[in-house]
Amino acid sequence: MILGDLPDRALLLIDSSPLIYFLEDHPKFSAKFEPVFEAQAAGRVRFAVTTITIAEVMIGPLRSGDERTAREYRLLLESWQVLPLSIDIAEAAARMRTALRLGLPDAVQVASALSINADALVTHDRDFSRLRSIRVIC
Numbered sequence: 001m002i003l004g005d006l007p008d009r010a011l012l013l014i015d016s017s018p019l020i021y022f023l024e025d026h027p028k029f030s031a032k033f034e035p036v037f038e039a040q041a042a043g044r045v046r047f048a049v050t051t052i053t054i055a056e057v058m059i060g061p062l063r064s065g066d067e068r069t070a071r072e073y074r075l076l077l078e079s080w081q082v083l084p085l086s087i088d089i090a091e092a093a094a095r096m097r098t099a100l101r102l103g104l105p106d107a108v109q110v111a112s113a114l115s116i117n118a119d120a121l122v123t124h125d126r127d128f129s130r131l132r133s134i135r136v137i138c
Contacts, residue, residue, distance in 0.1 A: 002035045002137060006045065006119055011081075012036065012137070013048045013113035015123035016056035016105075023073065024060065029124065036122055036137070048081035050112045052105050083112045100130050110134065 003010075014036075021029040022037050039045045054077050061069035083089070085108060092111035096102055102110065106125055113121045113134050120135040121128065128136045 002033070003039055003045065006135075008044060010045045010119035011048060011116065012040075012045050013050070013083075013109065013116070013118040013121050014053065014080075015109050015121060015125060016053045017124040018122050019049070019053060019057055020060065021124070023057065023076075033122070033124075046081070048083055048112075048116055048118060049077055050083045050109060051085055052108055053077070054082070056105075081116070083116065085112075086115075089115050102128075 006012075018029075018033040018036065020026070022033050024030075036045070040047050054074070057073055057077065058070050061067075061073060089108065089111045092114065093104065093107040096110050097104055097107040100107070100110075106128065109121060109123070110128070110131060110133075118134065120137050121131075122137045124138055126138070128138065
């Protein structure tokens with residue numbers, strides 16, 4: 001299983017791509033992340049998202065003028081732990097970006113996950129392959 005040996009009620013920071021794939025039922029990638037969302041629905045794991053993820057997830061419905069879906073997404077995302085971009089996370093992201101040559105949004109995701117002691121970061125981004133400070137589920 002994709003979640004492997006995570007502890008019960010593990011805290012997962014969900015990156016934008018897996019969330020978009022799941023919400024939009026992506027034909028190629030949705031099934032890959034379905035076990036993560038099923039585990040959350042069953043109460044086996046908890047989710048956290050960054051404000052960057054919220055912005056990225058809402059772009060699709062807003063771009064197509066679908067205010068109803070945008071509201072539904074926002075309600076769902078607000079039901080999880082939301083991590084705003086604090087000065088500490090921003091500094092940690094800058095350090096991550098410098099040390100690991102990550103893009104800024106990816107560095108913010110990592111720094112945010114570390115700031116809450118997340119058990120794992122769920123992503124579809126291969127740039128995290130150099131990361132050793134947190135478990136990456138992709």
